[in-house]
Amino acid sequence: MPISELVIFIIVKAALAVVIFALWMTMVPVMIWVERKVIADIQARLGPNRVGPFGIIQPIADAVKLIFKEDILPKSADKIVYALAPAMLMVPAVLAISVIPIGGTVTIGSRSFALQILGAYKSPGLTVPELDAGILLVIAFSSLGVYGVALSGWASGSKYSLLGGMRSSAQMLSYELPLGVSLLGPIVLAGSLKLTNITNAQKDMGIWFVLPQLTAFVVFFISGLSETNRAPFDLPEAEQELIGGYHTEYSGFRFAMFFMAEYLSMVTISALAVTFFLGGWRMPFIDIVWLGPVWFAAKVMAMLYIFVWVRGTLPRVRYDQLMRIGWKAMLPIAAINVIFTAAIVTWMPNAGAAYLSAAGVGFAVLTFAFVSMVLKRNIGRSVDERLKRVLGRGQEAFR
């Protein structure tokens, strides 16, 4: 292999990485503005409207403010871990981007490469295949993000931070499982762990996996909300109880990094949802390579809007409810969905798109109806018991 081919390969991959990273980072201020505006609209307020037309430059003003704020180091903090914790959250969030295909294969002369950082590359002297187990890399890095949250809570040396960090690490740990298991359904349907194959399988079957895998999609979305600490699962930073949760003691740019990481992983979860359930970058009818990323971005924006919409609509769940939903509802549903999908793929390998969707939607309706019935009864009972216990204790204390 000539050296020049290797150099060109490295340049192409580096350029791709820079462009995709820049796109992801651009989404952060855009999302902050969209979120504040949409939430304001839901709450019948105006939202940011002072900096620029419709307050569109507000995120930049916020960023400048945060950068110039004093970087405070609490006296009781563990200095090194305190300084590194935001990076421990940020780096995995950024690295998870590397396997998401935002478009098809671009051919320039004799070389062709996929619009995916760790994607396929082909030139006369050099052929690099796509990373074999792409989705495992995303799950691996999202599981490493827990350290940033847990350690920032511990290293701050403050009770509120520690409680926030503890809550969050338990929460992220509990919801990683259903997140990963819910992705197994589409993986079994597509028969591959590569993200491009999963996108292409949806095109070949002629149906987005959101219908045949409706159960998995709902579980994935709920777990994704929890994994990114978004409302209604934003207990780690519940202002009323914990002031600010694990980032109570942080200020300035380190504080901004927590927010950037949260928004980055929100975009990544949306991109994963689009890739696995909403057909990815493949467009209906037409097949123009350069329009793929635009179509992909439109779908990601739609998913992000739902994230904001849910935040503006639902009240925060209680901690024991969160754990109960995670372990007693989400995980079993995701596991049953894998068995259901495997049964369909094994016994009806030639089932058409219409049949698959009907089966998937029917299964989802039955499962969620059953689980919500059971959950409603159990949650109601546990609240009653708790009240009775607390009240009983109070009466004893007065005697």
Add this chain to the structure above:
Amino acid sequence: MTAELAVFITMGAAAAVTASAVVLSKNTVHAVIYLVMNLFSIAVLYLALSAQMVAFLQIIIYAGAIMVLFLFTVMMLNMTGAVEAAEDRLLKQKPLAAALGLMLIAEVVMGTVGLFSKPSGSMAIEDGFGSAGEVGSRLFFGYMLPFEVTSILLLAAIVGSVVLARKKDEE
């Protein structure tokens, strides 16, 4: 020097340094962080050996899941001052630890010497080695029984821990 050797030397050194830091650091949370870094560098070594699947599973299960539980426990227990208290209690273990450590070093030396003297067979790896598909089919065709026995063992462990952790006042 090939790229593989460079990766091996840097990551091997990182693994050795972080592993000793786990033992030597007095702060238990720091020890947990070093252990995570150690597991991560070993995952990169697996990747250099073209065992992709094992590398990712190493990160997901050991670095991502098990160590988080460790960190959780250590953070909850608040072990400040526990190291000094433990030193007296561990006195009896020291000679045994020294003997076992020497044995381990001897084994490593013997293994390394044997590796250099023996002419090894073909080092080429099969097509698809270490990929998820290959690991999966080996696991479910060649090693079905050990796999199932392990899962039953883990299930028993889960049931056992649930029984132990259950509140006493509930029927």
